[in-house]
Amino acid sequence: MMTRSDIVLTGECLDIEALNRRFQFGMGSGAISTFTGLVRSSDALTALELLHHRVLTPAALQRIAKAAMNRFGVADLLIAHRYGRMAVGEPIVHIAGAAPHRRAALDCVSYAIDVLKTQAPFWKREWRGDKYDWVEPTPDDHEKAATWMETGS
Amino acid sequence: MKLTLEFFGPLRDRVGQASTVLTLVERPQSIPALIEALVPLLESGEALRDPHLRVAINDKFCSAAENLMLHDHDRVAFLSPFSGG
Numbered sequence: 001m002m003t004r005s006d007i008v009l010t011g012e013c014l015d016i017e018a019l020n021r022r023f024q025f026g027m028g029s030g031a032i033s034t035f036t037g038l039v040r041s042s043d044a045l046t047a048l049e050l051l052h053h054r055v056l057t058p059a060a061l062q063r064i065a066k067a068a069m070n071r072f073g074v075a076d077l078l079i080a081h082r083y084g085r086m087a088v089g090e091p092i093v094h095i096a097g098a099a100p101h102r103r104a105a106l107d108c109v110s111y112a113i114d115v116l117k118t119q120a121p122f123w124k125r126e127w128r129g130d131k132y133d134w135v136e137p138t139p140d141d142h143e144k145a146a147t148w149m150e151t152g153s
Numbered sequence: 154m155k156l157t158l159e160f161f162g163p164l165r166d167r168v169g170q171a172s173t174v175l176t177l178v179e180r181p182q183s184i185p186a187l188i189e190a191l192v193p194l195l196e197s198g199e200a201l202r203d204p205h206l207r208v209a210i211n212d213k214f215c216s217a218a219e220n221l222m223l224h225d226h227d228r229v230a231f232l233s234p235f236s237g238g
Binding site: 124134141 | 161162163166207209212214230232233234235236237238
């Protein structure tokens with residue numbers, strides 16, 4: 001089975017329709033699952049800023065994509081992640097996975113976003129006017145990633 | 154031995170800088186030894202003792218257990234816990 005992982009790491013606003021058109025999948029695919037994470041409005045937030053590491057971040061995204069594809073037998077996976085400053089409502093991350101059956105497609109995308117949150121070198125700052133707060137990973141983030149590690153399925 | 158230190162995430166604010174160059178006389182053989190050598194040389198250097206930090210040397214992650222082979226002009230990145238997505 002030919003497999004394709006496509007990683008997009010960009011400072012430009014993610015165009016979800018363009019990403020879905022870009023997503024390549026084989027004729028053996030019977031299901032496509034997608035996930036899009038957005039900047040949520042909360043408590044006078046004026047912007048969300050994502051910082052990354054020039055080398056380690058794309059390498060981690062590639063590693064997560066390969067692990068997800070191997071684990072769920074998914075042939076095609078796209079992970080697109082934004083960095084820089086984003087306004088409320090803008091997409092932060094978009095993931096699309098294609099598999100022969102729905103469960104693999106759904107689980108693959110779910111795994112990728114859960115693991116990405118704590119294993120890909122990104123750091124978030126919430127801006128309110130000219131002040132910011134760092135967003136630390138929550139116990140729930142670690143728990144969700146750990147659940148995939150523990151279950152092995 | 155000259156090292157370039159880089160700080161990522163909230164750690165950057167805790168140590169008050171994004172990067173710096175320091176000279177070490179000794180050559181630490183492990184990540185814990187490297188951290189102990191750096192703590193007194195940095196303002197707020199105790200922040201490096203956070204057990205949740207990850208360390209990468211020349212863009213390659215290192216574990217606390219492995220033997221270090223540091224060289225002059227190596228880049229050492231200290232990374233706060235990640236929060237992507």
